[in-house]
Amino acid sequence: MAHEEVGKSAAQAKLVIRNIGLLLSGDLAQPILDADTVVCAGERIVAVGKEKDVDVSGATITIDAKGTALAPGLIDSHVHPVCGDWTPRQNQLGWIDSYLHGGVTTMISAGEVHTPGRPKDVVGLKAMAIFAQRAFHAFRPGGVKVYAGAPVIEHGMVEDDFKELAAAGVKILGEVGLGSVKDGMTARQMVGWARKYGIQSTIHTGGPSIPGSSLIDKDMVLETDADVIGHVNGGHTALPDDQITALCERSTRALEIVHNGNERAGLLALHTARELRQMRRVILGTDSPAGSGAQPLGIIRMISLLASLGGIPAELAVCCATGNTARMRALNCGLIEPGREASFVLMDKAQHSAGKDMLDSIQKGDLPGIGMVVIDGAVSIQRSRNTPPAARVPEVVRA
Numbered sequence: 001m002a003h004e005e006v007g008k009s010a011a012q013a014k015l016v017i018r019n020i021g022l023l024l025s026g027d028l029a030q031p032i033l034d035a036d037t038v039v040c041a042g043e044r045i046v047a048v049g050k051e052k053d054v055d056v057s058g059a060t061i062t063i064d065a066k067g068t069a070l071a072p073g074l075i076d077s078h079v080h081p082v083c084g085d086w087t088p089r090q091n092q093l094g095w096i097d098s099y100l101h102g103g104v105t106t107m108i109s110a111g112e113v114h115t116p117g118r119p120k121d122v123v124g125l126k127a128m129a130i131f132a133q134r135a136f137h138a139f140r141p142g143g144v145k146v147y148a149g150a151p152v153i154e155h156g157m158v159e160d161d162f163k164e165l166a167a168a169g170v171k172i173l174g175e176v177g178l179g180s181v182k183d184g185m186t187a188r189q190m191v192g193w194a195r196k197y198g199i200q201s202t203i204h205t206g207g208p209s210i211p212g213s214s215l216i217d218k219d220m221v222l223e224t225d226a227d228v229i230g231h232v233n234g235g236h237t238a239l240p241d242d243q244i245t246a247l248c249e250r251s252t253r254a255l256e257i258v259h260n261g262n263e264r265a266g267l268l269a270l271h272t273a274r275e276l277r278q279m280r281r282v283i284l285g286t287d288s289p290a291g292s293g294a295q296p297l298g299i300i301r302m303i304s305l306l307a308s309l310g311g312i313p314a315e316l317a318v319c320c321a322t323g324n325t326a327r328m329r330a331l332n333c334g335l336i337e338p339g340r341e342a343s344f345v346l347m348d349k350a351q352h353s354a355g356k357d358m359l360d361s362i363q364k365g366d367l368p369g370i371g372m373v374v375i376d377g378a379v380s381i382q383r384s385r386n387t388p389p390a391a392r393v394p395e396v397v398r399a
């Protein structure tokens with residue numbers, strides 16, 4: 001009930017963002033839109049176009065973008081949350097809020113595996129998944145949506161367990177391979193049960209991440225056939241090159257490239273997907289918090305990596321962190337079009353970047369400066385405390 005009431009009051013708000021200098025759609029097919037204004041009602045986009053062509057009357061909030069770029073809020077396809085805005089991995093508080101300052105508005109759990117004393121018996125793992133789903137649904141640091149409650153499959157699970165999890169609201173599995181199931185045949189069966197009840201799956205790919213984790217090679221990945229080939233570039237230890245190209249060629253599933261993986265292997269996966277004309281499969285994550293820490297700027301660093309060293313246009317790299325992920329994961333965010341979630345990141349080139357504009361600065365390997373983040377039609381933050389300062393920042397002109 002409480003949730004419906006929140007939605008109802010938000011539905012009365014009308015947000016107009018005008019004077020957008022560059023509109024990045026998140027859609028590979030048309031990554032730049034010829035538009036300067038976005039209109040939102042409540043939590044949804046209702047119009048995108050030139051200011052003269054859209055109805056901007058009756059706005060309850062107006063943002064002057066000051067000629068900066070607007071993109072869909074970034075999606076981190078691979079995080080390991082635990083509880084609240086705390087991670088025991090490097091014992092940090094406030095990491096999710098810090099990622100918001102890196103433009104991330106949506107996060108997807110690949111398993112709450114860092115939970116101290118994580119239960120591995122079937123009843124216990126189901127209880128933990130349901131708890132995490134509920135807790136993160138209700139708790140949104142800075143407004144960030146954390147899709148959590150991602151159980152790691154263990155031996156002994158039966159079809160009814162997946163049915164029960166789905167009925168309880170669980171929609172994703174944690175990384176296959178982080179539990180006791182290490183053989184493709186069992187994993188494939190459980191992933192199939194999950195899929196039957198609408199639960200999406202992901203699999204760990206590559207060498208062990210930390211002591212206690214183990215190698216998952218291309219044969220296990222192909223046999224399991226999870227919906228997402230999690231960190232195809234390893235987390236950190238990557239598979240040999242021929243196995244990575246085989247995964248690109250022989251599977252149709254999402255190819256997730258992560259910050260906390262092998263950068264060279266990530267670029268290999270990117271190039272292979274591009275040659276196959278399957279860029280739509282490329283999605284980005286951080287695989288954090290992890291041994292190498294929490295990365296508040298991880299997703300924009302990945303965008304910069306793909307553009308500057310991977311040689312793809314910066315506006316396409318943005319799609320890998322937005323529209324591609326939304327489509328691969330069936331989320332209603334990540335694209336600038338009517339009906340989608342009104343979650344945006346407004347950016348400009350960083351002060352003193354050698355790039356001539358924001359896209360050029362990313363192409364040259366710099367990070368953009370974030371000037372504002374909007375989630376569900378409401379301003380979550382103004383100038384980021386974490387990115388290099390943006391040359392220009394948007395302004396709320398009427399609240």
Ligand SMILES: [Zn+2]
Binds near residue numbers: 204
């Ligand atoms: Zn992993």
